[in-house]
Amino acid sequence: xxxxxxxxxxxxxxxxxxxxxxxxxxxxxxxxxxxxxxxxxxxxxxxxxxxxxxxxxxxxxxxxxxxxxxxxxxxxxxxxxxxxxxxxxxxxxxxxxxxxxxxxxxxxxxxxxxxxxxxxxxxxxxxxxxxxxxxxxxxxxxxxxxxxxxxxxxxxxxxxxxxxxxxxxxxxxxxxxxxxxxxxxxxxxxxxxxxxxxxxxxxxxxxxxxxxxxxxxxxxxxxxxxxxxxxxxxxxxxxxxxxxxxxxxxxxxxxxxxxxxxxxxxxxxxxxxxxxxxxxxxxxxxxxxxxxxxxxxxxxxxxxxxxxxxxxxxxxxxxxxxxxxxxxxxxxxxxxxxxxxxxxxxxxxxxxxxxxxxxxxxxxxxxxxxxxxxxxxxxxxxxxxxxxxxxxxxxxxxxxxxxxxxxxxxxxxx
Numbered sequence: 001x002x003x004x005x006x007x008x009x010x011x012x013x014x015x016x017x018x019x020x021x022x023x024x025x026x027x028x029x030x031x032x033x034x035x036x037x038x039x040x041x042x043x044x045x046x047x048x049x050x051x052x053x054x055x056x057x058x059x060x061x062x063x064x065x066x067x068x069x070x071x072x073x074x075x076x077x078x079x080x081x082x083x084x085x086x087x088x089x090x091x092x093x094x095x096x097x098x099x100x101x102x103x104x105x106x107x108x109x110x111x112x113x114x115x116x117x118x119x120x121x122x123x124x125x126x127x128x129x130x131x132x133x134x135x136x137x138x139x140x141x142x143x144x145x146x147x148x149x150x151x152x153x154x155x156x157x158x159x160x161x162x163x164x165x166x167x168x169x170x171x172x173x174x175x176x177x178x179x180x181x182x183x184x185x186x187x188x189x190x191x192x193x194x195x196x197x198x199x200x201x202x203x204x205x206x207x208x209x210x211x212x213x214x215x216x217x218x219x220x221x222x223x224x225x226x227x228x229x230x231x232x233x234x235x236x237x238x239x240x241x242x243x244x245x246x247x248x249x250x251x252x253x254x255x256x257x258x259x260x261x262x263x264x265x266x267x268x269x270x271x272x273x274x275x276x277x278x279x280x281x282x283x284x285x286x287x288x289x290x291x292x293x294x295x296x297x298x299x300x301x302x303x304x305x306x307x308x309x310x311x312x313x314x315x316x317x318x319x320x321x322x323x324x325x326x327x328x329x330x331x332x333x334x335x336x337x338x339x340x341x342x343x344x345x346x347x348x349x350x351x352x353x354x355x356x357x358x359x360x361x362x363x364x365x366x367x368x369x370x371x372x373x374x375x376x377x378x379x380x381x382x383x384x385x386x387x388x389x390x391x392x393x394x395x396x397x398x399x400x401x402x403x404x405x406x407x408x409x410x411x412x413x414x
Contacts, residue, residue: 003073004029008082011036014295015078022310046070056088063089074317080154083290102265106290109151110196119263122282126198135172139165145200152191157380161231201276201284208273215267217258218323235376240333240393256283296385300334330389333396337383339375347410354406359390359399
């Protein structure tokens with residue numbers, strides 16, 4: 001029998017297709033676990049499961065019962081939302097993975113900050129507040145510029161830069177209202193009452209994609225982010241690899257990321273780290289997550305003889321050595337197409353012109369006509385993704401910008 005893998009796939013994830021395609025290419029049987037009941041579960045009892053991701057222990061017991069009838073070989077969290085439950089299930093079944101406590105440290109930003117500070121890993125100084133606190137009383141004690149953020153959301157949702165006391169009060173009150181929304185209050189639980197405030201770190205930002213094997217970090221790709229991310233919001237756009245940074249700087253980034261993983265006790269599986277490079281100082285860890293890169297961004301990466309990142313993750317989860325797999329020699333990049341304003345998407349023009357730009361491999365629009373669009377920091381999605389490959393990072397960046405410029409989105413504000 002081929003190995004059987006449990007994929008934890010929230011209904012909101014972008015990554016279902018890519019992981020399923022990777023499993024098919026690798027000849028791996030897949031059991032899909034989602035938080036939404038499927039009418040097909042009773043008919044396909046060996047390939048579908050409904051799990052309550054907010055109840056890791058209950059989910060682990062349900063999976064253990066399933067495992068007795070249909071043995072599993074690995075459990076994979078495809079995004080941040082399922083990282084903790086995946087760790088609890090893996091521990092219950094005796095599979096390699098991160099301890100649940102480590103997964104929680106990586107999932108919750110304020111707990112991560114405390115662990116990094118305790119281990120002297122370079123990271124922004126921080127303070128923790130609750131939504132019950134009075135921002136006017138707190139504002140004089142904050143060092144500006146500062147960044148205010150919820151502790152359990154990802155993708156820069158709810159993240160804002162504030163430069164003075166008045167801006168802090170406004171942003172704090174806005175964050176309180178955001179976290180009080182029923183969907184987020186339910187999703188965050190007690191953590192929906194926590195607000196993190198940290199020093200703004202100047203300098204360019206990078207993203208490191210890596211994999212941990214028994215605590216040893218192997219870099220898979222280092223992405224430059226050529227657009228300045230200075231606020232007031234932090235909507236990410238372009239990622240380009242290989243990095244154009246000096247070799248010694250790249251090595252320092254990998255070293256600090258390894259220190260951060262150790263501080264959180266992350267030991268096994270993919271990680272995605274975001275770091276800032278302040279002038280004259282060591283790289284500063286903004287985030288380190290116990291999962292791979294989000295959205296559809298992984299499509300920018302190919303390894304060895306054409307392996308996708310998802311295939312690499314599957315092979316690693318099944319105990320294969322992937323540390324010798326190298327990223328392809330061509331430069332590659334992705335642009336997450338930002339939502340320019342709130343409203344209803346009426347029309348998209350220029351799609352064929354964008355696809356015709358030299359170096360462009362794919363343009364994927366991930367929202368449908370008529371969709372109600374909400375930009376960051378309130379929203380959590382992008383219009384789509386543009387992918388490019390070329391001989392140099394400079395040409396990749398140019399292609400992405402040219403393709404984006406060819407696109408126009410008609411959005412009507414109601």
